[in-house]
Amino acid sequence: MTVTIKDIAHASGVSYSTVSKALRNSPLVKPDTKKKVLQVAEQLGYTPNFAARSLASKKSQTIGLVWPTIERIALSALVTKINEVVEKNSYSMILSVNRAKEAVELFKSFRVDGIMIFEEGGETQLSDDTGLTIPILSYGVSGEHTHPIIDVNHKKAIYKAVAYLYQLGHKNISYVGDLSPADKRQIEKSKGFEEVMMEAGLKLSRNSILNTNGLSWYNGYTAAKKLLQQTSKPTAIISGSYDISVGILRAVKEQQLSIPEDLSLISYDNIPQMASLETPLTSVGVPIDQLAHKMVDSLLSLIREPGSIPLTQKMDPELNVRMSCASPAVLGKENN
Amino acid sequence: MTVTIKDIAHASGVSYSTVSKALRNSPLVKPDTKKKVLQVAEQLGYTPNFAARSLASKKSQTIGLVWPTIERIALSALVTKINEVVEKNSYSMILSVNRAKEAVELFKSFRVDGIMIFEEGGETQLSDDTGLTIPILSYGVSGEHTHPIIDVNHKKAIYKAVAYLYQLGHKNISYVGDLSPADKRQIEKSKGFEEVMMEAGLKLSRNSILNTNGLSWYNGYTAAKKLLQQTSKPTAIISGSYDISVGILRAVKEQQLSIPEDLSLISYDNIPQMASLETPLTSVGVPIDQLAHKMVDSLLSLIREPGSIPLTQKMDPELNVRMSCASPAVLGKENN
DNA sequence: TTGTACGCGTTATCAG
DNA sequence: CTGATAACGCGTACAA
Numbered sequence: 242m243t244v245t246i247k248d249i250a251h252a253s254g255v256s257y258s259t260v261s262k263a264l265r266n267s268p269l270v271k272p273d274t275k276k277k278v279l280q281v282a283e284q285l286g287y288t289p290n291f292a293a294r295s296l297a298s299k300k301s302q303t304i305g306l307v308w309p310t311i312e313r314i315a316l317s318a319l320v321t322k323i324n325e326v327v328e329k330n331s332y333s334m335i336l337s338v339n340r341a342k343e344a345v346e347l348f349k350s351f352r353v354d355g356i357m358i359f360e361e362g363g364e365t366q367l368s369d370d371t372g373l374t375i376p377i378l379s380y381g382v383s384g385e386h387t388h389p390i391i392d393v394n395h396k397k398a399i400y401k402a403v404a405y406l407y408q409l410g411h412k413n414i415s416y417v418g419d420l421s422p423a424d425k426r427q428i429e430k431s432k433g434f435e436e437v438m439m440e441a442g443l444k445l446s447r448n449s450i451l452n453t454n455g456l457s458w459y460n461g462y463t464a465a466k467k468l469l470q471q472t473s474k475p476t477a478i479i480s481g482s483y484d485i486s487v488g489i490l491r492a493v494k495e496q497q498l499s500i501p502e503d504l505s506l507i508s509y510d511n512i513p514q515m516a517s518l519e520t521p522l523t524s525v526g527v528p529i530d531q532l533a534h535k536m537v538d539s540l541l542s543l544i545r546e547p548g549s550i551p552l553t554q555k556m557d558p559e560l561n562v563r564m565s566c567a568s569p570a571v572l573g574k575e576n577n
Numbered sequence: 578m579t580v581t582i583k584d585i586a587h588a589s590g591v592s593y594s595t596v597s598k599a600l601r602n603s604p605l606v607k608p609d610t611k612k613k614v615l616q617v618a619e620q621l622g623y624t625p626n627f628a629a630r631s632l633a634s635k636k637s638q639t640i641g642l643v644w645p646t647i648e649r650i651a652l653s654a655l656v657t658k659i660n661e662v663v664e665k666n667s668y669s670m671i672l673s674v675n676r677a678k679e680a681v682e683l684f685k686s687f688r689v690d691g692i693m694i695f696e697e698g699g700e701t702q703l704s705d706d707t708g709l710t711i712p713i714l715s716y717g718v719s720g721e722h723t724h725p726i727i728d729v730n731h732k733k734a735i736y737k738a739v740a741y742l743y744q745l746g747h748k749n750i751s752y753v754g755d756l757s758p759a760d761k762r763q764i765e766k767s768k769g770f771e772e773v774m775m776e777a778g779l780k781l782s783r784n785s786i787l788n789t790n791g792l793s794w795y796n797g798y799t800a801a802k803k804l805l806q807q808t809s810k811p812t813a814i815i816s817g818s819y820d821i822s823v824g825i826l827r828a829v830k831e832q833q834l835s836i837p838e839d840l841s842l843i844s845y846d847n848i849p850q851m852a853s854l855e856t857p858l859t860s861v862g863v864p865i866d867q868l869a870h871k872m873v874d875s876l877l878s879l880i881r882e883p884g885s886i887p888l889t890q891k892m893d894p895e896l897n898v899r900m901s902c903a904s905p906a907v908l909g910k911e912n913n
Numbered sequence: 914t915t916g917t918a919c920g921c922g923t924t925a926t927c928a929g
Numbered sequence: 930c931t932g933a934t935a936a937c938g939c940g941t942a943c944a945a
Binding site: 255256257258259262269270271274293295296297298299 | 930931932933934936937938939
Binding site: 295339490494518519 | 624625626627628629631632637653656657660664669670671672673674675682683685686687688793794795820823824826827830853854855856
């Protein structure tokens with residue numbers, strides 16, 4: 242039999258409405274009574290019923306996080322951090338690994354106070370809410386969108402990567418990433434690369450931008466393999482994501498090449514996992530701490546007051562130097 | 578303004594109890610009315626209120642999954658699969674990345690119908706529920722436990738790994754894993770190794786079982802590095818987990834050794850990520866499809882009828898051959 | 914087959 | 930400060 246506030250009221254000799262107040266730490270109850278009630282609640286093993294609470298208060302103190310791509314691990318550290326920040330703000334967080342549409346439906350049913358969406362790949366077009374409307378915040382790419390998003394300044398990221406490589410002496414740099422038109426974020430990365438290279442006066446050849454046709458490690462692997470088998474190889478590669486980098490590493494190994502001796506590699510995604518690869522990679526991206534705080538603060542602000550944050554907020558990426566870059570080999574090496 | 582069944586009732590000219598029945602697809606309503614009600618509901622953009630539904634029915638049709646170690650990616654594929662199976666059974670699933678204790682509290686507040694716990698490392702002792710009691714199923718190691726668990730037959734796994742290596746000609750096999758007494762699962766793995774080696778008549782030296790003192794890739798890395806620097810190296814290693822294997826790979830690379838030419842490696846954890854490593858690893862473990870089905874079926878059965886499943890269920894592991902094992906090098910090589 | 918009425922556990926609004 | 934009491938949205942006996 243479940244313990245309710247009525248049971249507590251009975252056991253502690255006050256009315257259940259007083260119990261309710263005491264449990265919510267209302268200033269309207271005498272400290273003595275409050276203490277007693279809490280004690281009894283503890284003793285009885287009381288667990289609040291969110292369903293009832295949410296039904297009565299129209300608030301759930303919970304936010305939902307949609308994360309359909311848990312296999313793409315680039316985000317797991319971010320999720321953990323976000324959870325931490327959420328709790329610090331005395332909210333709870335629940336996740337769903339369903340596709341965005343289904344997950345949002347689920348969260349709506351739960352009447353979460355706000356929703357965060359992590360989508361990599363094709364962004365779902367969320368139907369205009371005919372019914373109830375819940376604050377939604379996406380970690381996504383700028384463009385047409387009705388919900389606010391937190392985005393990364395992709396061009397700046399690419400800029401930092403290219404500048405770093407340039408300073409090491411690289412002129413022949415390739416970008417390897419997914420170019421499928423459905424994924425705006427990936428498009429933006431490659432376009433940024435194009436622009437930065439132009440601005441730096443570095444020439445773009447046919448091999449400068451390589452389409453992996455997908456975001457999995459295998460796509461990166463096949464693309465890199467093709468690239469590395471050619472006679473005129475780049476001296477440095479910028480990879481569009483963690484997973485693609487994993488594939489590139491594999492291809493590099495199979496071609497008996499060494500990083501950074503034969504090839505420098507910078508990866509997108511500034512995550513801890515970069516350091517634990519068989520070859521630790523230098524990377525660019527927004528530090529997860531910053532991202533987590535920005536996202537949670539924004540969503541909570543949105544919950545408090547609709548329209549209180551800009552539709553687009555861009556975060557500044559940073560370069561995280563590890564050991565996968567070096568000055569390009571001397572000329573003779575090119576005939577390899 | 579949120580749409581409720583009363584609104585639907587009003588708009589479609591029936592009572593709201595009829596609407597309720599229609600929405601739940603009860604046989605007690607005429608198909609005509611049912612169709613009409615559903616249509617109106619759709620039109621109005623109705624979203625059921627789980628809070629209310631759960632309050633009234635005392636069921637949430639939702640299970641909670643506790644997963645504090647999302648960084649340890651070995652389980653992400655399993656989680657996705659479980660979600661799939663759960664939905665197929667017309668339940669929903671929500672996740673929490675909190676520590677088990679907090680997560681269970683959260684889920685209890687939500688009145689989920691059942692809870693699954695994924696803990697790697699120290700298993701939390703859940704307090705005896707003074708209050709409400711929810712079916713809990715753990716993915717854990719056998720031992721003292723009050724909640725039912727799904728476990729892996731670790732000894733069999735090790736047996737398969739050793740047998741495979743033995744057949745390839747290996748006699749000098751080491752196990753590299755975490756031996757911290759807090760983690761029963763890891764203990765069981767290493768003990769299994771010991772037993773199997775004894776039974777196979779293979780001798781155990783001081784280097785046969787190596788304690789990584791932790792489960793992260795870095796722990797695997799330092800342990801392997803120490804091992805590989807010695808003059809008498811094993812010809813094959815069995816690694817206790819995916820992450821540890823990642824570390825071993827890194828150490829192997831730094832020592833300028835090749836897999837499988839200089840060293841064979843089999844990893845625990847039968848997950849897709851094994852194939853995408855820079856060096857794809859042969860692995861042993863329970864196929865995730867089987868695991869997912871067993872876990873979901875067991876929990877649902879537990880929800881339907883408490884005590885309807887055994888306290889411990891062991892799953893049979895399988896060997897997944899990739900390319901990280903070969904016959905040991907000829908004798909001369911040993912002087913490397 | 915449909916409608917009425919009550920209860921689920923909690924919050925919130927008043928009146929004491 | 931405390932205690933009734935009316936919602937909150939829905940499921941479900943029970944009545945019609």
